Amino acid sequence: EKGGFEFFMDKEIEEQPAAVAQTLLGHFDGSGIVLDELRLSEDDLRTIDKVFVVACGTAYHSGLVAKYAIEHWCRIPVEVEVASEFRYRDPVLNRDTLVVAVSQSGETADTLEALRHARRQKARVLAVCNTNGSQIPRESDAVVYIHAGPEIGVASTKAFLGMLTANYLVGLALAQARGTKYRDEIAREYEELTKIPDAIATTLTLMDPVRKLAQEISTAKAILFLGRHVGYPVALEGALKLKELAYMHAEGFAAGELKHGPIALIEEGLPVVIVTPSPVTDPLLHSKLLSNIREIQARGARTIVIAEEGDETVAPFADFLIELPKVPKLYQPLITTVPLQILAAEIARAKGFDLDKPRNLAKSVTVE
Ligand code: F6R
Secondary structure: OOOOOOOHHHHHHHOHHHHHHHHHOOOEOOOOEOOOEEOOOHHHHHOOOEEEEEEOHHHHHHHHHHHHHHHHHHOOOEEEEEHHHHOOOOOOOOOOEEEEEEEOOOOOHHHHHHHHHHHHOOOEEEEEEOOOOOHHHHOOOEEEEOOOOOOOOOOOOHHHHHHHHHHHHHHHHHHHHHOOOOHHHHHHHHHHHHHHHHHHHHHHHOOHHHHHHHHHHOOOOEEEEEEOOOHHHHHHHHHHHHHHHHOOEEEEEEHHHHHHOHHHHOOOOOEEEEEOOOOOOOHHHHHHHHHHHHHHHHOOOEEEEEEEOOOOOOHHHOOEEEEEOOOOHHHOHHHHHHHHHHHHHHHHHHOOOOOOOOOOOOOOOOOO
16 A cells, blocks of 8 residues: 555655646636635625634645735735634634635644634634545535545645645635636636646656755754745745654744844754745845855855756855756745655654654644
8 A cells, every 4th residue: 555665655755746736626617716615605705805824734834835825816914823823812803804724634623723713703714624524624614625635644745735736726716706816817827737746746756866865964963944935934844844754953944034043053064955946036035045055055054955947056055956847936835845855754764763653743633
């Protein structure tokens, strides 16, 4: 059942192109985006003036990415919050608030309680979920299923890419209902999304050098991850995967924050992974990241740079360069997450740990 792989996680990482393709399937009917179970009218969607994404762990990171897409496409404010905090701080909610609850298992107690709280305050609730018939979709007004297939590895991989994908669909559906994007623009975005599975498949073929690198840095005492814009949640996700699987100290930062504190951590030999934006689609942020990378390298740290293929400007400052296929800016997390998953998995393997069952963790956390 592991299909020749050592761990389910290895198999699930390889299944990511299919997970994204399956999640997209059937959500475009030729004229627009269609969501699965929608017990909300287009009118209900049109009046939404505020979105909260509530989730935990990796699902929360998918929400952080969604914020960039939804605000850009729909021009409504989006807040993203860990479910356990949201529930207990008296957030401002009403009928025109959409609360998006993202959960692989659909049973996470913190997320479920957050959505119940939102419903009591009359907010609309939309679930993004991988598990049919689970509690979170049952208690929601609308559902977008992630069709990633069952995920056995405790550390989430293909479900994360599925969540990102489903969140984009939610954003496009909202933009459509609100009229902030033309139909043909939405069709074009969907079309771009359908090209992503191939780009992920290509990315997976480029991972052998990352596996080698993982061996080399498996004895480091910590690893830092930096990114900006949608690369920032990817950095957080990379750090979480490393903590979970390799029990290593890892932290993700917004690269712009480096000079406001974390730069004090930079020392000789410290591996620092930098998720770099495209020099073509995001030249401004690219140049800012470039100066971060130079600074880090100048202080003797080991720069591991994730960049778009053909980005020649970063090469001189990268002690290790991972070049990935070019995709539209908002969709980069679907690609840039992959090497970070591989890095964490291979470091854990080098240390002899069980990739499927990290210590102290459970696949679904049903207590608050
Ligand atoms: C990370 C991980 C956890 C879960 C979190 C939410 O690899 O597995 O952080 O993402 O417990 O779980 P779901 O998505 O089932 O609500």
